[in-house]
Amino acid sequence: MVNPMEKIRIEHLSIRYSDGTESLRDICLSIPANQITVLFGPAGGGKSTLLRALNRLNDLADVQEVSGQILFNGVNILDPGVNVVNLRRKIGMVFSRPVVLPLSIYQNVSYGLELMGERRKSKLDEAVERALRRAALWDEVYDRLKDPASAISGGQQQRLCLARVLALEPEVILLDEPTSALDPVSTARIEGLMQEIKEQYTIVWVPHNVQQAARMADYAAFFLQGELVEHGPGETLFVKPRDQRTQDYVTGRFG
């Protein structure tokens, strides 16, 4: 039954906040492995809520009610018995603002590993270098790894945030409008980078505009006010959407 290409399957997921704001209604969606899946749509549609449900970050928010299932490698991650710490290591997240931890560049990358109890300097050095190289940041920071992470530029900080996730060797990377605070050059770097590494990971991306959605999507899902309107391969969804609302949004009639 399980599709080998399918990494995450969301079944009838509904989420409601206690104040009744942004919510999701009966979402069913299959997220393919080794591709970029884009969740897009106007603000307040529930994209970020869905993203944060995938690594249980909603646990921190005021969520009143969750129903349905999210199957990751065949296990329902919404199950209260799930080890969320392990889950978050396998499903990493990059946020919309490049929030570097108030530590050095090196420590930002080694942070997740040290939490796991890794103390061996050689292992950490190796992992930090590998992650920074994969995030295309090594050449810019290798000679100042001990500097505070806040000293590098915004674009570099966001790549550092990516490196920090990559250091944990995750299976899935969630990106919540990762380039909304970046200039076009830095944005292009992140986009190019994700295209390069997507084959080794499963990427779920909430873009901050339709253009980016269209550029990045191997697979796309359109959300409107908590409802999944339609989903499909990027090339068909952006060119020939089935639903009029998708059509209107993609062509810029509203949004």
Added chain:
Amino acid sequence: MERSLTSARIQQRIGFSLLGLVTFATVLPVLLIIGFIIVKGAPAISWEFLTAMPRNGMRDGGILPAIIGTFYLTLGTAIFSVPLGIAAAIYISEYAPDNFLTRLIRIAIINLAGIPSVVYGLFGLGLFVLFLRLGTSILAASLTLSIMTLPVIISTAEEALRSVPQAFRTVSISLGATRWQTIWRIVLPQAMPGIITGIILGLERAAGETAPILFTGAAFFLPRLPQSPFDATMALPYHIFVISTSVPGMPIQIQYGTVLVLLVFVLGMNLIATLIRQRARARRQW
């Protein structure tokens, strides 16, 4: 047009001058007190004054036991109030759910800070000295001062913890940290300068208080230094009270000298707190 502009400018100048004057008026008493005490007290300060026992019914000699006593009391207060205060602040800021009980606790803490110090003194007398049978001792006085200091430490520490951006916590958790790991590795180090400032300000108040130690641990005069936490002790604030009211023929410069020593002790702590705060502000990355 030109005229109204000029008059507006004059108004502004008068306004600013008035504000400046009022500001100066609030600072003036502080400067006067400090200046007055320094001028009057400095001649009394000598090596002997700081390191000798009092002689001749405290009219002569030094104030060593009072200095040592205040040091012990401050230290004792720190031992109890710092770990408790930080733990309570962490609980309230990081763990406690935002409900009626938590709000009640927070209000209680704020109100605790407003209780007159003599009430703490009587409370300490009842609970520590009599009920727990600690007697009038450094221990009982330190515990009493701790209770008085706790609200200051808790509320400043809570404030410092809260000022650490929420995003750090979210990021840390998203990288697989538990809540406690996040607090220990990220939040606490960032809040530390603010917490330390609060601790020093709280202890400074404890060091200068008379009423809470009056019934719980302070002695009028002791011929020797305290040997254990269960001994009573002399202390600077109470000593000042004693030598200004209860010792006939007390040389005036000993009184001023003692006040000066207490003032230096307390303002010195204040200075350290300010320096820590400034250093942390310069280093902060957010």
